[in-house]
Amino acid sequence: MIRLQTEDFDVSAEVRGLTDGRTDVGAVVTFTGLVRDLAGDAAISSMTLEHYPAMAEKELSEIEAEAHRRWTLLDSLIIHRHGTLKPGDQIVLVVTASAHREDAFLAAQFLMDWLKTKAPFWKKEATEAGDKWVAARGEDDAAADRWDKR
């Protein structure tokens, strides 16, 4: 399931939502991304996430479907926030549930790696030195590439 929202999320409640009422889940992996307070040497007062709603929904659904093709997952959830966030705020949540841990671990990492390079979101940081769009990182491309092309 994909959710794009401005509101915060509760990780334990989201995990319960995936596992409640079922007894076939043996492993749940969660990844939570948070806003850091530093961009290089500049302190960040806030971060604004812009997104392309129709494409974000479509792209994340495709990435999630690809994870389900590659690994045996019982369920999964991706939540991505948009709007203005503060340091320490949660930005993104990935939850994967499977019978055994390896599928859940690998799928969660894959989902984050592909999300970072494919999902249409853009971060702008507000610092004392002014506002600045965050530049894409080569490390993120490399992390996405190791899972091969679609």
Next chain:
Amino acid sequence: MKILYFAWLREKIGLSEESVEVPASVQTVADLLAWLEDRGDAYRQALSEKGVVRVAVDQEHVELDHPLTGHEEVALFPPVTGG
């Protein structure tokens, strides 16, 4: 054709979206970018970093040689930085 701009492309061009009638000579994404660049300084400046501009057609990532019919939703944006 509907064109959407995001992040610093939106700021530099000064629009988040617009509807344009493109000439028949615009047959690919690369043609569209070249045509847009001729629309004024703001466009030229925003689109000058050719290697940096990413394109989606009807919400799918595409390359510069992707064909266009003139009826698509085309989005122009910098490399994504979500997550």
